[in-house]
Amino acid sequence: MIHQTDKNSIIFHNFIGGRQVEPTNGAYSRNINPANGEVIGEFADSGTDDTNSAISHAHEAQKAWAGMSTVARAAFVAKAAQILRERIDTIARDLTREEGKTIGEARGETLNGIAKLEFACSEALRITGETLPNADMGIQLYTLREPLGVVASISPWNFPFSTPAGKIGIALVAGNTVVMKPASLTPLSSVHFVQAFADAGLPAGVLNLVMGGGRTVGDALVTDNRVNGVTFTGSTAVGIGIAQKAAAHLCKTQLELGGKNPMVVMDDADIELAAKAAVDAAFLSCGQKCTATSRIIVHKDAKKALLSKMLERTASIRVGDGLDEQTYMGPVVDENQLNSILSYIEIGRKEGARLLVGGERLGDGDLANGFFISPAIFDDVESSMRIASEEIFGPVLSILTVGSFEEALETANTSEYGLSSSIFTRSLRHANAFARNVQAGVVKINGPTPGNAVNAPFGGRKQSGVNISLKQIDFFSELKSVYQKFN
Numbered sequence: 001m002i003h004q005t006d007k008n009s010i011i012f013h014n015f016i017g018g019r020q021v022e023p024t025n026g027a028y029s030r031n032i033n034p035a036n037g038e039v040i041g042e043f044a045d046s047g048t049d050d051t052n053s054a055i056s057h058a059h060e061a062q063k064a065w066a067g068m069s070t071v072a073r074a075a076f077v078a079k080a081a082q083i084l085r086e087r088i089d090t091i092a093r094d095l096t097r098e099e100g101k102t103i104g105e106a107r108g109e110t111l112n113g114i115a116k117l118e119f120a121c122s123e124a125l126r127i128t129g130e131t132l133p134n135a136d137m138g139i140q141l142y143t144l145r146e147p148l149g150v151v152a153s154i155s156p157w158n159f160p161f162s163t164p165a166g167k168i169g170i171a172l173v174a175g176n177t178v179v180m181k182p183a184s185l186t187p188l189s190s191v192h193f194v195q196a197f198a199d200a201g202l203p204a205g206v207l208n209l210v211m212g213g214g215r216t217v218g219d220a221l222v223t224d225n226r227v228n229g230v231t232f233t234g235s236t237a238v239g240i241g242i243a244q245k246a247a248a249h250l251c252k253t254q255l256e257l258g259g260k261n262p263m264v265v266m267d268d269a270d271i272e273l274a275a276k277a278a279v280d281a282a283f284l285s286c287g288q289k290c291t292a293t294s295r296i297i298v299h300k301d302a303k304k305a306l307l308s309k310m311l312e313r314t315a316s317i318r319v320g321d322g323l324d325e326q327t328y329m330g331p332v333v334d335e336n337q338l339n340s341i342l343s344y345i346e347i348g349r350k351e352g353a354r355l356l357v358g359g360e361r362l363g364d365g366d367l368a369n370g371f372f373i374s375p376a377i378f379d380d381v382e383s384s385m386r387i388a389s390e391e392i393f394g395p396v397l398s399i400l401t402v403g404s405f406e407e408a409l410e411t412a413n414t415s416e417y418g419l420s421s422s423i424f425t426r427s428l429r430h431a432n433a434f435a436r437n438v439q440a441g442v443v444k445i446n447g448p449t450p451g452n453a454v455n456a457p458f459g460g461r462k463q464s465g466v467n468i469s470l471k472q473i474d475f476f477s478e479l480k481s482v483y484q485k486f487n
Contacts, residue, residue: 010041012187014050014211015194017057018204023212024049031188034100034331035321035370043187046212051179051220054208058150058177059226061205066147066175074124074173079200081117081169084110084193091192095161096322098186100330100371101285103323112454113165113193119454120169120472127174127473140484145477147175148252149228152221154214154242156233157183157333158288158393160190166454167231167254168193170472172206176229179208181218183234185333187211214238225249229476232256233290235391236417236463243466254467254475256290256459258391259419261449262412263293264434266405267301269424273446275309277424278397281448283317283375286332287395290464291420291442291450295381295388297400297408307356307399310377314357319372331371332394338371341394345376348387353378353398383414391417405430413439418461420449441465 011028013020028042044050065073084091092106101109129143151171155164160182168178182190194209210217222230222245230246232239233256246253263281265274281293298306322330332338338361345359359376373395381388381398388398402408405427412421412434422444423434435443441460442452452458459465467475 009039012041012043012191012211014044014046014054015198015209016050016054017208018198021050021053023047029184031098031185032334033097034333035097035323037369038097040094040098040188044211046210047216048220050212051210051217052224054179054210055150055221055224055226057205058179058208061203062147062149062177065177065203065206068175070124070127070173070175073175074121076197076200076202077117077169077172078121080196080202081114081121083196083199084114084117087192087196088114091161091189093323094188094192095186096330098188099157099160100333101322102327102330103325105285106322109159109162113162116162116166116454117169120173123170123471123473124173127477129479134483138486140486142482142484144480144482145473146480147477149176150226151176151178151229151231151476152227153178153180154218154221154230154232154234155180155182155190157185158285158290159233160186161193163233164190164193167472168207171229171231171476174473174476176476177206179210179221179227181210181212181221184211184213218242219245222246222251223248225251227251230254231475239465252467252475255465257419257463257465258417259290259292259460259464260295260389260391260415260417261291261293261420261422261440262295262297262415263421263449264408264412264423264425265296265298265302265306266408266423266425266427266430267299268426269302270426270446271302271305271309274424275306275313277422277448278306278310279313279317281450282397283314283329283395284450286329286373287375288333288337288393289450291452293397293422293449294392295398295400295412295415297402297411299408300401300403303399303401307379311357314375314377317375319362319374320366321370329375329395332373333371335371337394338373341373341392341396344387344390344392344394344396348378348381348385348396348398351385351387352380353385353387354380359396383411389415405433409434409437413437416463419464420444420460422447422449
């Protein structure tokens with residue numbers, strides 16, 4: 001582990017240039033378990049000097065790293081993936097402790113992150129250019145794919161392990177060096193991630209970890225002209241700010257942003273299947289997924305049966321500490337998030353929506369010291385209401401009623417977001433029309449809105465993201481055209 005121990009707590013430093021480095025300002029911040037208030041450790045709260053140092057080390061290491069073959073670079077990533085696989089139980093437990101999701105979900109996220117690294121290794125043999133036709137037969141025209149240089153990876157708190165794994169693995173295989181900034185709420189997952197690469201023997205400076213706030217570390221990363229690419233996952237507002245700052249030095253940006261994801265349930269749907277998918281997609285991870293279902297758009301003829309099944313499932317949800325294997329839904333990540341969710345519950349009531357169940361802070365017994373809330377379902381919701389249009393990022397589900405497929409599609413597309421979507425229907429015509437016309441980057445037919453294959457593009461339309469490619473390598477590299485004349 002990247003830490004030292006004193007008599008009071010565990011201290012976690014940055015990892016810069018292949019070694020542990022204390023923050024120059026001497027500042028540290030506490031990481032708190034949202035289930036019980038336990039202090040997990042003290043983590044570096046870095047400033048611009050630390051960020052500049054990490055960028056310098058990444059910049060200095062990049063030329064030699066890019067000079068290796070893709071196969072040689074992939075070998076380091078594969079070794080790190082192997083080490084992480086050996087440490088799954090420890091990583092998953094710490095992920096639950098710092099973020100709150102259940103231990104089963106934490107294991108799933110850890111495995112998904114490892115799978116993304118392994119996929120990145122397989123991509124090493126598919127980083128290719130093209131030979132292009134040319135009018136002058138005496139000239140061979142072809143393209144070369146080259147690394148961007150230094151890449152900044154700014155990670156979210158809700159998936160602090162798998163999200164950066166899917167980006168950093170490809171970035172490294174492509175020949176880039178990386179400065180990683182984790183979310184301040186969940187830095188321990190990144191410590192585990194970087195430690196595995198250090199133990200795999202990755203050359204110094206190739207992967208650096210700087211912990212701290214977005215207004216210090218984040219701003220320093222996106223405004224430095226030595227950083228050639230920024231990949232960010234988080235809120236739309238923050239993403240827009242990053243894009244504006246990075247544009248000042250024409251830095252390439254990849255943004256995976258918010259969502260207000262619809263699930264359409266038609267009158268011919270498998271109601272049991274749809275109800276299970278709706279509850280799981282809305283309430284697992286305490287609704288803290290950008291792909292979580294937050295709007296159920298149900299045909300009026302299916303509504304009664306669907307609501308009955310959903311309420312039955314919701315009533316059986318066990319809320320508690322994620323380390324308990326019997327827990328279905330853990331706490332939200334911190335008190336600020338809890339208060340934000342509770343404020344939306346009140347907004348929904350004032351807007352005229354009808355709260356069917358949940359929406360209360362839970363604080364009795366073992367839940368007394370945590371940030372727990374009961375899963376909430378609103379009925380009689382209109383698209384114009386804030387609870388139906390703004391990203392709540394919590395276990396709050398809105399029910400909107402429609403009378404036709406056309407109205408359902410129109411309602412789904414009213415959102416300014418366009419990340420994920422789904423439809424439950426037995427009609428091939430409706431399924432195909434939905435897939436072609438819904439304004440979203442991901443479409444599920446008879447499946448939940450969360451979840452994505454490691455080899456598929458992930459991202460959205462409208463306010464949900466930009467620069468999402470079929471292959472991640474397209475973002476983490478650039479093309480050079482070569483005209484070779486034969487004498």
